[in-house]
Amino acid sequence: MADKLRTQQQLEALQSRYVGTGHADTTKFEWVSNIHRDSYASYIGHPPLLSYISLGLGECRERVRGIMLERMVRPVGNPPEVAD
């Protein structure tokens, strides 16, 4: 039992430290939002990629950065309704 508890604690520590670490009850919505947020963070973080996207969109880099950050708030729409 103690082993199980420790594993549980380690997992929780990981989850709090590294955002997006999954668990047995991860929903599809959580998983997909997480992937999208990771992708947007990567687009913003890699300067050539941000330039590439901004060139395609015809907007300036700072605007594209703002748009991407804004999308990170709700990347895949509203969460599904939870049936009680």
Place this chain on the structure above:
Amino acid sequence: MAATSSMFMYSLTIQPPSSITQTILGQFAGSKEQQILTASGSRLTIHRPDPAQGKIATILSQDLFGIIRTLAAFRLAGSNKDYIIIGSDSGRITIIEYVPSQNRFNRLHLETFGKSGIRRVIPGQYLAVDPKGRACLIASVEKNKLVYVLNRDAQAELTISSPLEAHKAQTLVFALVGLDVGYENPVFAALEVDYTECDQDSTGQAFDELEKHLVYYELDLGLNHVVRKWSDPVDRTATMLFQVPGGADGPSGVLVCGLDNITYRHSNQDPFRVAIPRRRGATENPERKRFIIAGVMHKMRGAFFFLLQSEDGDMFKVTLEMVEDEAGQPTGEVKKLKIKYFDTVPIATNLCILKSGFLFVASETGNHHFYQFEKLGDDDEEAEFDSDSFPVDPTEQYEAIYFHPRGAENVNLVESIDSMNPQLDCKVANLTEEDAPQIYSICGSGARSSFRMLKHGLEVNDIVDSELPYVPSAVWTTKITRGDEYDAYIVLSFNNGTLVLSIGETVEEVTDTGFLSSAPTLAVQQLGEDALIQVHPKGIRHIRADRRVNEWPAPQHRSIVAATTNERQVAVALSSGEIVYFEMDQDGSLAEYDEKREMSGTVTCLSLGEVPEGRVRSQFLAVGCDDSTVRILSLDPDSTLENKSVQALTSAPSALAVMAMADSTSGGSTLYLHIGLYSGVYLRTVLDEVTGELSDTRTRFLGPKLVKLFRVSVKGQASVLALSSRSWLGYSDPQTKGFMLTPLDYVGLEYASNFSSEQCPEGMVGIEGKSLRIFSIDKLGNSLLQQSIPLTYTPRKFVRHPEQPLFYTIEAENNTLSPATKQRLLNDSNLTNGDAAELPPEDFGYPRAQGHWASCIHIIDPVSAKAVLQRIDLEDNEVAVSLAAVSFSSQDDETFLVVGTGKDIVVAPRSFTAGFIYVYRFLEDGKELEFIHKTKIEEPPQALLGFQGRLLAGVGNELRIYDLGLKQLLRKCQAQVVPNLVVGLQTQGSRIIVSDVQESVVYVVYKFQENRLIPFVDDVIARWTTCSTMVDYETVAGGDKFGNIWLLRCPQKASEEADEDGSGAHLIHERQYLQGAPNRVSLMCHFFAQDVPTSIQKTQLVAGGRDVLVWTGLQGTLGIFVPFVGREDVDFFQTLEQHLRSEDAPLAGRDHLIYRGYYAPVKGMIDGDLCERYALLPNDKKQMIAGELDRSVREIERKISDMRTRVAY
């Protein structure tokens, strides 16, 4: 995946990226002077602005082998030197300083805080420092914030604390600045959104009500703890923060910039808000709101102002007005915020205002600009708006404000710094029929885009070009006395005489100089204190200061064939093969050495070195004979004219030059013997100063003509000018001190000499045919010369005419009004006065409109006209997406230009209403295009290619073959070959390489008899292909959107089977492997280049060089991959790389191997940029590595430099 491979390539950068990710200002050298520090890709560059000339010079540029994301400068209290903090992808915070005495960066601290790579929750995206240099905050996009306390210890060394956490989960950071609070506890301001509730609420109400907060984080220096001190909702659209001066300078706080609003916020002040003025004009949408995208705050003597730039490029001057007390003195309370139009400059990633009155604009695309302030926008007629007219709540109604954009009044452009960012496509071709090909590339965006021609060469500043009556054979310049600063005479030798010109206000002939004018001259020299020497075939004329002439006649029946001189020595070679040596004695007369030395063959050339400082003579005489040898003779009094060493050559030497030059190996200067051969080969060997031994010979082919060598001085350093079919300059690179040999962008000269006059202190004089030319070389750093032709819109792709030196570009601009719509708006009758004037788009950009496209096709002549020949605009919101020059066999192999377009394209998520293929006929050798017809298809064709006399088009995920019909194109064959979208096509024989936007490449074979396209090999990894090329029949090189470059090879067996005769039945019925093609490619090489590759091509870069892969990157990078021939070299460079990784670990703390294997492990690649850092190591480390490799330092340096010079620049 094994990191080793049967194929190895050596990666080199020819031109580093020119885009700027971030710029900061600081006094990095510890002096009063401000420097500009820029981050471009993985490079950190420090520039020195020269306020007197209004120029910017690069001092130091270093590759960090990591992605630089943010930079910040800070200064400890009481110090006058700025330190640099780098936020990179290493998961570490790096603090470095610039050491001006050694011209290098020195790392002071490197603290690890997280995983490497660019991740959502690993800090490195944002970096803010306390203005007093007491702390810094490094943050990630989400959640994590770390505060480091900066201090100094008893030894006055900088210290850094362990990090203090200020994390907040599920919180996105939009902007971060350090607040100016004087000497109170450091405070950092962040724009944050907490999405916790929005993630739980399925109704979407939480999202709609979500607020953005301005949060203050206070670092309590006493408790060593960070607290969230204050948080207040701000405008939901805000994305930027600017620091407002505090303490004694101002009210402190921040400017929060969002959509159409700039708000002043601080915890103890009322908010003040102004709108962002909008452009007025016929083509401007009055409802369009703007964002602030860049800005800068500038403090000066008790006042401060902001220059904030909108997304159109308009800069606004924003100031704060304070409440005044009874005495009329400003208090710390803000009264209002004011804004007015300042000027328009290119859209910037960063603006920097220098104390010397300059503005540096690091442009987002295109050239960077350096402006000088004329005035600060005070007392002009520009309307000023203040916060009294605007409600604090941005959701409330207010009246929009407008201004008329106008030409720059406040700033004046003084320098435009070439930048190829973004580089969309590139082709290497030899259109000018020179010996080396040129690089043609399309760069930039919007109206600032350009077509650029790059050529390897040094820029030459032509000063005088005058015609002479006859063709001279040689030219010299000379001073009259040793103390003279400038040259006094130009001596020209003709076939039968000599002409002396005096240099002064004008250049005119003089006759009373004592020079013999009736014979040609072999050498001219200023000797001793005040005498002159003229060597002519019949003797040596020694002209003393009082015009007395001593003549040494050549022995009877013999003449002088070669001569060399320096200020104390003269050596001549006689037609009999004897060498006569003279030295100046105490009283200034020339004394002949008793014995003559007889050489085995005819002497072709001689060289004496300069007399070293503090010595009386040069130690060695180099003698070149027609038996293809060079001998070094001693001039030591004990062993005069004795043989020291011999060097055998491949051809007879035509010129020699002994000279001391700066050397990277020894760190000081080394004596070199430069040898030019009749075959056009140039050699450089090291001449041992003690023994006279020759070692470390490096060879370079200069051109088909014999080589002549001249000692010249460029930028204060001794350089060698080598003349063959082109003129080359050999010099040591200002930064690395490595030897460089670069052609001059100039006429081919016959003879040259150093030239120094009052107007031109450091020049050269040369002769070319009948003309005498005086020129100088002002810049040594940049050896790639650029010429550019302006284009209209962002160029997307270009092709070359199959025979003529012409290029065709397609250009497109998103969210921009097309010329037709613009004209309609301008012709609108209810225009107010002045609105109809159209602004030059190069400065002001095009009028924007959501969902509109402007697109055109250009014909460019880069060789003779150097201009755009014809422009064809596309109408109906169509956009050109691809083009190709295709020869149709149904039309007697006539070549047509085929352009693919799309209508109403939305880039993301991808949508469109239709696609078209236009066919144009070339008229007048391609100088004009005639429209033939257009064919409607379902999707915009992203790739087009001529294939076996027909057109191959990638339409969506289908590959189609079209033939040319009378009314439209006729579809002949089609097949679905890739999963997503065809973006590129390559072909050889009947094999087609199709690149997919997401799924790497697919090999397709076309079976003519059956008229079928059959995919037979695909890839196992998703590669978001941007460009690809066939290296050979089996191998493809390509790049992807994430900055990787790879080489893939199809299995030999599959390749042979695909080309088997007969029907493709066996291919079609072959069993699919894991739902893909029957075979898979294997990865040969993989490399992370950081920059997004936009083109890759297999070509030669230098005359006589091997084929290399040339790739170009979006940020303006030019790079090459050189294949290794032998395994031995690979092993050598692999070991060298390994040593350099540990001995010269990247500055920002990124592991080099992991960096180059960012997405997939490096395979089959050696990083030449890392290897070239060997030359910059301190001597002891060089020795150590050389010892480990069992080679000498020179040998290693030669191997490294050979890798580059054999194939590239």
